[in-house]
Amino acid sequence: MARRRKKDPTFVDLAMQLAVGCAFLLAYNITFSKYGASLGGAWLNPLLVIIIIMLAVSIGFRIYYVQEKLKKANIHEIDKMSGTMFERYLEQFFKRQGWQVKRTGGKGDYGADLILSSATKKVVVQAKRWKKNVGYEAIQQSYTSKDVYGCHEAWVITNSSFTEQARDGAKRLGVKLWDREVLIEQMANVNAAQTIAVKEPEQVDQNATAPLSANHKQDEDLFVCARCGKPVTNKVKEYCLSNPKRFNGRIYCYDHQR
Numbered sequence: 001m002a003r004r005r006k007k008d009p010t011f012v013d014l015a016m017q018l019a020v021g022c023a024f025l026l027a028y029n030i031t032f033s034k035y036g037a038s039l040g041g042a043w044l045n046p047l048l049v050i051i052i053i054m055l056a057v058s059i060g061f062r063i064y065y066v067q068e069k070l071k072k073a074n075i076h077e078i079d080k081m082s083g084t085m086f087e088r089y090l091e092q093f094f095k096r097q098g099w100q101v102k103r104t105g106g107k108g109d110y111g112a113d114l115i116l117s118s119a120t121k122k123v124v125v126q127a128k129r130w131k132k133n134v135g136y137e138a139i140q141q142s143y144t145s146k147d148v149y150g151c152h153e154a155w156v157i158t159n160s161s162f163t164e165q166a167r168d169g170a171k172r173l174g175v176k177l178w179d180r181e182v183l184i185e186q187m188a189n190v191n192a193a194q195t196i197a198v199k200e201p202e203q204v205d206q207n208a209t210a211p212l213s214a215n216h217k218q219d220e221d222l223f224v225c226a227r228c229g230k231p232v233t234n235k236v237k238e239y240c241l242s243n244p245k246r247f248n249g250r251i252y253c254y255d256h257q258r
Helices: 011-033 041-073 083-096 136-148 164-173 180-189 216-223 234-241
Strands: 100-103 114-117 122-128 153-158 176-178
Touching: 041 180, 083 100, 083 114, 083 122, 122 136, 136 153, 136 164, 153 164, 153 180, 164 176, 176 180
Parallel strands: 122 153, 153 176
Antiparallel strands: 100 114, 114 122
16 A cells, blocks of 8 residues: 655644643643642642643744754755756755766666766666655666666655555665655755755747648657647657657657656
């Protein structure tokens, strides 16, 4: 059974904890106030007030800490990124960690998006900027690309989570997983919102019209993305058409091939 992607803690979520705590203490107070003389006397209510204040302050600090952590991690902006921009973002992150980074995305990349190199280690990274949970196929691709690129380790990094099958497969194959929680932790540690900045690759003007041949309908079907309508290169077109089972005979731009 697949795990649902965990939602980031919000003010409402944490405030509910305070409400539950207060409700418990109120019930405690009502129950034992009848027997105050024998079970607490005059100090019972002041003690409950102090406990509630301490609980409220503790949850208040927790709310502040969580919100600041999410801001530093820039996770909500990451959620809006395209797959390509997410790769570029991770590229900048790992460079700041001292890695030499090579982006490999494109035809025949075997599921590898980044190759990280240091003096002692070489790692292949597959980046998944997804809304849904990442499945076992990504684990298989990453494991295969490790041998193809001669790497010591394979990592899969996502802003989402992983299915149970993916987690089990990763454990069996030795693939390291970064889910949403790990990504937030890593990005917050470097204050990514302030220290990492990348821009989307220049987009082709979709309003511009290119000269069409006499058989212009066929040209449109062959040279634009079937999902977003963005023009694609002949190389991308040939890659999609050479993999009919994967793309069902249609053409997709690089971002929508994932």
